[in-house]
Amino acid sequence: MLAIIGGTGLTRMQGLNVISSNKADTRWGEASGEILKGQLAGQEVLFLARHGHPHTIPPHKVNYRANIQALKDAGASAIIAVNAVGGIHPDCEPAGLMIPDQIVDYTYGREHTFFAEDLDEVVHIDFSWPYDEKLRQILIGNARSLDLAALEQGTYAATQGPRLETAGEIRRLANDGCDIVGMTGMPEAALARELDLPYACVALVVNMAAGLTDEIITMADIEKALHDGMGKVLDLLQASIKSYDEV
Template identity: 40%
Template structure:
């Protein structure tokens, strides 16, 4: 099943025929919002609002583990996220869409980064952290709509909630990053730990603050204003995607835990085995 994680300004999905609403609990706490299961286009999908139904959670306050676990427990095997991003590349203009295939983690350790630990040793491979099939699917439908979209993009995730300094912006550009945001880490890596195929549609709101022209250094109100106006592109793209068949799930992602867990199953508690079984589905 496909799940959609809505970002800033996308707390619900238009034209979603709601079948049921779940308020799950998980071993990692409560997810950000109730999870809606509904029908859109040719698919039953799950929808979760990353920042909460009232946008009450800052990026470092989001319970990413609970979000991903709850979606997996409800049957998600593929996830498309929607995110606001700042552009670190002049070619990615405000209003354009960008689909990252690489991530640079520049958070500060305030977020729980993994399901594992506490007696469960697991090391998943994240050399290629996103689903290439989902990226190609998104790119193909954006082209059909005439929507400008950038692939082959590296996303730098910063802690927030403040916007960055010019020094930080230049540092991330020199590190090879193309866009910057606050929410995709650890979300993308937790999805891999849960054996879920993942991709994000980033909506570029501004040029961050690396440009010498101070008029390009927009304020938060302008950023979110442009983001809201660009959400329609993301809505149209999602509707186009959901009118088509889902792409194949990559076997290496759906079996990511097969050789990654070092702790013997016999050494796990009953509770640990229970939630690990969910991740292994």
């Protein structure tokens, strides 16, 4: 069963016919909110709001371990994560989409692994390609079919937050080869890999990153991009849910 993790702007899944709603308590603590199980696009799916509903949990306080564990326990076989991001690559534009294929982790102080204590042996996962390629290709194929302008590869810079970055930090990220910047991509992706859950990201660009335009980044502009772009995200998710069930 496919699971959707909703980020900023997606705390409820439009069109989801909820069958059950369960508070998720794991050995790692409570998840960000209830795990919703329901029907979407004719398929059974799970949904979890990363920041809670309403949006109250900042990126550095999300219990990523509990979220991923709770989805696994609820029967998830793969995860599509939705992330609101800033655009660094010149081809990015507000309300545009990217399906990243790489990630660079700049976060710190987060509980980032299930394999930290009480181990029989040290565990090292292969994280060369952090996003599941089969799941990425489902998203890419459906974006093409829907005629959505989606960049089909790129590197996600995961920063600590909750503040936005400085112009100098964005220059550094660009020099490091990063194309988008967000605050929730890690350790979520790595934790999914640790539990053998295929994981891919739909990134919605909500602003151009600091220093790349003459404009000051405002929440009003971010909210407008969320409003303009979330319909594309929902269309892509619905089509991909159908495709996932077929493979």
